[in-house]
Amino acid sequence: MTDEADTLTLGVLGGMGPAATLEFLARLQAYTPADRDQDHIRVLADINPRVPDRNTPGSDAGAVLAEMAGALRGAGAEVLAMPCNTAHAHADLIQRASGLPLIDMIDLGAQAAQESGALRAGVLGTKGALRLYREYLAARGMGLVSLPPGRQEAFMEALYRIKAGDDGADVKRIMKGFADELVKAGAEVLVAGCTEVPLVLDPEDVKVDLADPGDLLARRCVAVCLGYEPTPVFVG
């Protein structure tokens, strides 16, 4: 199968949240064509719950992520991925600190939204993630549809329930409700802009296409590490 010498070692900045990181690692394995252990790509994962909450103003998440990225390089990582949309606000710092390219999941989400043919993308994400998607979508000539302030707060409450391990029918119903609101507000495509969202929301739950940047990130990582696609270059 794969020639070890040609494959890249993936460093994963994880733990935001821990369950979403495991889902990402599982998809990496599922998308790797493998008949034996040795066919899989090497993954160095730092599942670090000590990353300060990305949604608390003034938190020092960037410095912690930069340190993690440097340590992953030291341990052998050659390219980085971070299954957390919100933390991509620190993407440049992570790449400068480690000297490694980070495969950008916000860009993958925005690209999928554009390829759906839509002009307005509804994004379910934290305020920080919405800022990133607004910028990336605008660069593709697209508009962002987000929840009104009060509903955004309710969305955050749902996220913290999922992070606490709740993936029951009630939280699924609530998440589907947020998705429906965005479609009613004009979204022609939806982006699961927080890695907790796809843990409770399936494509069949929504009336338009649902882009899952975490899933797209896993597929891209496998393709890059196996040499099917070029490694992104960071120009800092």
Next chain:
Amino acid sequence: MTDEADTLTLGVLGGMGPAATLEFLARLQAYTPADRDQDHIRVLADINPRVPDRNTPGSDAGAVLAEMAGALRGAGAEVLAMPCNTAHAHADLIQRASGLPLIDMIDLGAQAAQESGALRAGVLGTKGALRLYREYLAARGMGLVSLPPGRQEAFMEALYRIKAGDDGADVKRIMKGFADELVKAGAEVLVAGCTEVPLVLDPEDVKVDLADPGDLLARRCVAVCLGYEPTPVFVG
């Protein structure tokens, strides 16, 4: 919940095989009392499929594992775990190379077998794992029951099928057959002595107690990292 300053960072020597490592990481999360991301323990995992096959004579798995352990320490690991029974043949080398204690899953499996009250434990594992369990069980005054040579080869074929992603009804039936044979041969307790075994064999499939060292390892790691149990000390 937990005070970050009191928790230890766990280094995981993984990838043997990749699916078993993910199962182990999932159990670590499941056994951690957590209401938010920050309550989880920090886990640095090297999911390294480039570890030479532990079942190929003359393979240099020990040197690769020692190097991985050293790099995990460099990245911040304070205590190590390795969800692969067979690779525990290199436990001393790993601890000497890294200077970190390794939580010993063979010992956890042997202890559970003894606590069941049995005198003869049937172990489903590779030849290398059987050697380890024979020694650890003997130290507890217990005997080991293993498959006859021809059946051991068939067991290895089943393991490689699981590693290739096959966890279907056929391989489950075959694994249950091996378990039944050990019980017929006098085993009063069974040990899932290879991390692939519990991926297809459940406790309700067998007529005696089934000890799962990978599950016990996950529980012990959480207890050690949260400070509920003392950190093992390596005397090299």
